[in-house]
Amino acid sequence: MPVLASVTLRTRDAIKGIWREAAKFGAVGALAFVVDNGGYNLLVFGLPGGARGGPMSTSPVQASVLATAAAALFSWAGNRYWTYRHRHREKVAHELVLFLVANGVGLAITAGTIFASRHLLGLDSPLSDNTARVLGWVLATLFRFYAYRRYVFVAP
Structure with a gap:
């Protein structure tokens, strides 16, 4: 019984630690989502109620890359x-390179959903773009x- 109790306690502590980490990761991600989607919509569609599109209205994939990079x-x-x-690592540059590689893959996933929506499915509305971006974000x-x-x- 003591072995089972020990395994149970260690499992509970590991799950609690992962949930705490996932919650912090989610909070940072939620704010990054606002930066990304807000930036994308401003770049492509402009300010709400504006008569014209944004400065990158003809370049939605590039706008997605720029917003996701920010x-x-x-x-x-x-x-x-x-x-x-x-x-975190002592060598900030090494950590940043690994982070950028992981985010490069994430960026490709997000931009890929916009590409598929626009160029493979022929959709170009704000709803279809944002749906594709949410799917890409997930x-x-x-x-x-996983990569982080x-x-x-x-x-350490």
Whole structure:
């Protein structure tokens, strides 16, 4: 029985730790989502109620890349100094390179959903763009959570 109790306690503590980490990761991600989607919509569609589109209305994939890159920088700072503050590396440059690689894959996932929506399905409305971006964000977020834990912010 003591072995079972020990395993149960360790499992409970591990799950509690992952949930706490996932909650912080989610909070940083939610704010990064606002930066990303807000930036994208401003770049492509302009200010709400504006008569014309945004400055990148004819370049939605590039706008997606730019908005996602800005959100990634925000996310790195939030995750490094809050979510994973106890796990970050001594060599900031090495950590940042790994972070950027993981986010490059995430960026490709998000931009890929816009590309598929616009160029493969022929959809170009704000609803279809934002639906494609949300789908891309979900897929990219699952990948990033795994990559951050496994490769970027490793325990010292």
